[in-house]
Amino acid sequence: MEVLLQDSFFSFFFAYFHLSAATALLLLVYLFSCRSTCIYLVDFSCYRPPDDLRVSTSNFIEHVEICGIFERDAIDFQSKVAERTCIGCDAAFPLALHQIPPEKSLNSSREETETVLFTVVKDLLSKHNINPKDIDIIVSNCSIFCPTPSITSMIINKFGLRSNVKSVSLSGMGCSAGLVAISLAKDLLKVHRNSLALVLSMEAVTPNGYDGKVKSMLLANALFRMGGVAVFLSNKKRDKRRAKYKLQHLLRTHMGSDDQSYQSVFQENDESGYVGISLSRALLHVAGNALKTNITELGPRVLPYSEQIHYGFSVIHRNFLTSTRKKEIYVPNFKKAFDHFCIHAGGRAVIDTVEEKLRLNKEDGEASRMTLHRFGNTSSSSIWYELSYLETKGRVKRGNRVWQIAFGSGFKCNSAVWECISDFNPNIRNAWSDRIHMYPVDIQDVADH
Known part of the structure; x- marks a missing residue:
């Protein structure tokens, strides 16, 4: 009887032990699968146009006048805008737009795209001695120019990427x-372990010129310039040692359900049939609302509790405790959450609006203003030129947090928060290294002049 009891006890013990071990193993597997994957920014490279493609304000005005395309009112308006943009003499147009009249063909647009992206990808590959076949994911974005084959196919063909590379063109x-x-790219890296992603951002200027007379469409002619960036992202643990940043937050806000927001940046035909992108008078108001919605979601994730409590009390006081005159709601001090700000260099008014909404100092928008001056509005790549500026100035240190703020048609406001995780040499060659000693410049003096 005792032997039977002992056998029964040991059978129960071993069954319990195996069940517990299996449960613990399943729990470990579950926790490992649910563990957040870190996304590292290994490095990025911004395109620096050659000096022979530079277009000063006086060159731009002269070119507009002698092309014979525009009526006098359109020439005068573009001249006035160009003089107030704060874009300096180093910003560049692609070669096709230096011709008289400008060449805006498909071949010229493809040539500009290849010039920009081939240059930055080659620079990034050589800098880190990366084999193109080690790239697992490639994502490109270019708003207006959408060729066949796609932009990512251009890169795959040029550099010989693998046949099973995951490729997306936006x-x-x-x-x-x-x-x-x-x-x-972040979402793809969350799914595909041990992968390296290449992200390419640019806007082709060649096909974007507007030849009509509608002022809201002529604005783009004076603002946009040639540029682009290549970015390497990785989720490999070993890449943490060579990475510059770690992605902390990325929030996207889309205001497209509102008609005013949807139509604030709109590509359309004018009455004469010319295609252009119209920038509405409500654009700054729309951008302010989109930013407010975006930071309402971002704030609780990044702001210290003291700032959140202060903001909460101000809302309560305004809505419930003030009977006569409404008290202004407290704007949190985002400088307590971030060390550096990269505001999309869409124009001087855009930068001014963001600084006002966030109660920032002029120094906080320096990288954005200097990028606008040196490179013009390079669209989706402008926030990377700004980060490059801060790096080259030696201002980004290990542990610093950088906030990138981007605006775009739709209307969209997107935010990315990066934490610097390494100490890097600010003297390494980049888009700013040849003229960084000349910056910052006084933008107000440039505008007044």
């Missing part, structure tokens, strides 16, 4: 598409 998403591309 179009029609405006100046905020750079962070949309980062978001897509």
